[in-house]
Amino acid sequence: MYMENALENFEISISSATCLKSNNTIFSDINYTLKSGELLLVMGPNGCGKTTFIKSICGIQKLEEGAIKLNNVDISHGDSQHLGNFLYIGHKNSLNDSLTVFENLEYLCALDRSIQNNIKSEITRNLSFFGIENYKNYLVSKLSEGNKKKTSLTRLLLTNKKVWLLDEPLSYLDENGANKVLKLLNNHLIGGGIIIASSHIDFSVDIGNSKVFYMDNSL
Amino acid sequence: MYMENALENFEISISSATCLKSNNTIFSDINYTLKSGELLLVMGPNGCGKTTFIKSICGIQKLEEGAIKLNNVDISHGDSQHLGNFLYIGHKNSLNDSLTVFENLEYLCALDRSIQNNIKSEITRNLSFFGIENYKNYLVSKLSEGNKKKTSLTRLLLTNKKVWLLDEPLSYLDENGANKVLKLLNNHLIGGGIIIASSHIDFSVDIGNSKVFYMDNSL
Amino acid sequence: MIKTLFYKEFQNYFRNLSSIFLPLIFFFLIISIFPLLIGPDKVLLNKIVPGIVWITIIFTTLLSSNNFFKDDYNNGYLETFLTSDSSVEFILFLKIISCWLFTCFPIIIFIPLVSIFFNISMKDSFIIISTLVIGSPVLISIGIFGSALTLGLAKNSILVPIIILPFFIPILIFSASAIESVSSGTPYEMQIYILLALLVFVLPTMPYLLKYTLSLSINN
Amino acid sequence: MIKTLFYKEFQNYFRNLSSIFLPLIFFFLIISIFPLLIGPDKVLLNKIVPGIVWITIIFTTLLSSNNFFKDDYNNGYLETFLTSDSSVEFILFLKIISCWLFTCFPIIIFIPLVSIFFNISMKDSFIIISTLVIGSPVLISIGIFGSALTLGLAKNSILVPIIILPFFIPILIFSASAIESVSSGTPYEMQIYILLALLVFVLPTMPYLLKYTLSLSINN
Amino acid sequence: MNISKIANLKFFFTKTKNLSKFLGYLTFFLMLGGIYWGLFVAPSDYLQGESYRIMYLHVPAAWLSLQVYMIMAFAGFISLVWKVKIMEIISIQCAPIGAYFTLIALVTGMVWGKPTWGTYWVWDARLTSELILLFLYIGIIALYSSFSDKRQAVKITSLLTIVGLVNIPIIHFSVEWWNTLHQGPSVTKFDQPSMHISMLLPLLYMFVVFNLYFVAVLIKRVQLGIYSREKKSKWMEEYLNG
């Protein structure tokens, strides 16, 4: 059920989602429905469960109860067909220190079936969006923290996935970089995508169609 | 030359500091002098060399040329006597995933000779400053990103070191946590300490006696 | 896509082309340590050479599969990888194959040379090579499985070997028995068939087992 | 302070008390693999037991010193540690000692048991134990040095063994020669003295060498 | 930029261009002479006959395998302590040459071993430790090539090289500590004055020639090393263009 361009009726619904970790309830009974073009900004104090919540949507974190539905099909038992709609970028960058920026992106894109066209030229072209084109052949281990983040966010420009799951996408970025990310998010929403992002800065004001979900059940 | 309480004339001067990495000049000819009670806020785009600069002050990063002077004594060749004045907290947390929050702090404090009194009770008392007292016996691997940061920043409350070197101390912190850090910084300056910190958010307005150093020599 | 991924798994090893020779040098180092420890008695040495070769392969396997997924786990790649819509099992299969190709395989092709050093007959050397070719991919698979099992744990360098060594035993028994049979002139086909059966069973199922194990590990 | 740090180095190993038995189990696994590979010929086995014991110790050393500093390097602790005003050399010394105490030592104290298994005389077993007690801390130190050298590198599980095995050779030569001398009734004191000299030289200098190596590694 | 450090490399690169060429030709002809001397002029051995003549390759190569290592460690030490750039390059460029001499010593030793000992290889301490020296060289090269940052690589490998010095006395004295096959009858013959000079002289001559060969190759390799490190620098571009 890979949704090519049928964005119109695209919808994610999270119903009574509950998550346990080593017998602690991290969150319970969360209900949300997101339609094409909407952003859900997850906010809340450290340790409230933002990361866990975002991970549970794409199945990295298994839910104890509840369901994640994509157009009314329950996907919380993780089959890879539906995973085709999610792009997750978390706290960690998924970058291999001993490969270059270009190689890392190449291999990450090779895992992403929504990318059909010539990856190599696309990557080269898109590196300049965040201004890291000069680092193309740098080993990732030699990048600064912010440039690592920019490298991994460059995947947003390359993918055609419909749902973006972004965990603190603005961390470590300079002002210019952060603004570019916001621009990207806006574009994706305009294109009919869905975004679930966490942040400590409320950027929902800069974004067209957004809801803020304030989590607060820290220990 | 460990400066017990002689804070009055305390001074750090950085003169014509130049740093190379794999034959690339990261920064060159930086000159700054900081006196007791002053903060230097290092700002600039990603990859401009903030982290490298801060590391070079406490000798993690060797300088190619130039000197770091503590009360006119050149310390850039790293002898541990003078290192006794620096506390460095970088992007990475220095926390061991398989130890608990308490154990980690205990061992980090054991490395810090400026702490004389009973460490254990001090740690327990100070964990509540950032509101992480409930995580005291959690393994660090089970903490959220922000709480890891808070754990490592708790060292600021425990140490008596005069010079704090903080690389993006606000990253991953929630609003409350960030405000507490700013409060800490202010207190340290009032107590006659010196701080060199990097950030992408200009918090110098919230701090008494501060200079902003805008680096910009990215590739 | 597949080509890129294939290339990636190989590039990890290929980055320094010289590093394909490393397992070989390791092999020769181990080989040359034995005479030092056991004494230069030729008859004694010749008797235990097949054993030494197998021991070397076992240790190569232990060392190269130890922490096999650790880096990918730490930098978050494993999460991205396991929740991707590409063929996770196939890539895991590639990982096993390329690990074998760059650690065990270089050793195996140099066994004829070692045979000359130790005066081993063609026939014996042939059966050693055969058992190694069939057995070592299974060892590597088991080793990698062991490292997947212990992924969430703090560094413990000895735990994985302890977990997986018992699984090595069947392969060692049949291989040793095949080598023994050849030198004593009794039939050895049976043992080879059993080894082949193990290979044919383990290699295709391991990627599924690995995927399941890994997805348990990231969901902790 | 010192007490806390001492305790810390030990706690890393002690967290699971059961994990002191792991090196032991590893040892017995390796010991029991050899008869499988070499055949159950008693005379042959008895001859090579000292060799097997040493090989096991070597591999324990390789496995436990591999990536010795990796975690501390990745999480930034090494930077904090090396630029602290505490006695870095002393803590590094503690690290070496505790690594030895929890990997090699448990094996060594069980050698008398192994001796009974393989009918090794008291005298022989005593000299094996002596050479191990003197030699293995040196092996561990060298192994840890190897892992410090390769700290800045991408994972390469075979490189460290290749770098450090040549340094093991002297110790192996003198130990084997001492063991050989005892069983052939010739004087062995000379070899033991040389081993002792190596120990006395390596153990106190290694922390300084390590500190220097590590500070080169973090400054890249 | 520290001008003296750059000038150092530049000086070496520009001044030794012709020297290495000259040394190359010189060693070639001296080598021919040495081969003639060793193979045809020197008397044959009363015990080993003609096969001993491989000594004229084996012994100098074996000596150089040790000597080059010591030079490498010495250069490494200087580069670490006084940060002399040229020494960094010299140190690492010694490694392949040393490995090469070690290989020659091993191969010629094996070839010599067949007629004298009846086997190509025995596991005695001298032979094993020489083999280990080869592995040490290879380990050093492998470690160096594993680093992407070559300045860092030199520092780390220098450390390894210096620590590796402990193996040199062990190789040298191994025959005394472990009395086995190596160096049996052929050495005692040096004590006999009748054979002594006529065999020793060509040996010493070959040793000198091997040393010249080493220096010639080293200079060439160091030039290449300087080139690959400084090819982007200004002086190199100026030098190559003008």
Ligand code: HEM
């Ligand atoms: C693979 C086999 C061999 C290896 C690895 C080997 C290695 C060496 C080494 C490393 C040296 C230099 C020792 C030093 O300067 O301290 C040496 C010297 C020498 N080797 Fe060999 N060798 C081998 C075989 C032989 C054989 C078969 C003979 C003749 C019977 C021989 C005769 C000599 C002699 C005469 C010297 C010079 C003695 C001296 O330096 O005092 N070698 N060899």
Ligand SMILES: Nc1ncnc2c1ncn2[C@@H]1O[C@H](COP(=O)(O)OP(=O)(O)OP(=O)(O)O)[C@@H](O)[C@H]1O
């Ligand atoms: N080994 C290296 N070789 C060459 N360049 C390097 C090396 N290590 C780091 N760099 C470069 O040094 C520059 C400075 O890095 P640094 O981490 O100090 O930046 P930063 O200002 O802290 O950036 P950020 O805001 O992203 O944290 C970067 O451009 C980086 O790519």
Ligand SMILES: Nc1ncnc2c1ncn2[C@@H]1O[C@H](COP(=O)(O)OP(=O)(O)OP(=O)(O)O)[C@@H](O)[C@H]1O
């Ligand atoms: N294995 C575990 N067992 C018990 N609790 C856990 C485990 N792993 C994580 N937690 C807890 O789950 C909670 C949620 O963590 P999470 O990482 O989702 O927080 P977060 O909202 O992303 O915080 P931050 O803003 O700091 O990133 C934290 O309080 C954490 O301590």
Ligand SMILES: [Mg+2]
């Ligand atoms: Mg989080």
Ligand SMILES: [Mg+2]
């Ligand atoms: Mg930085």
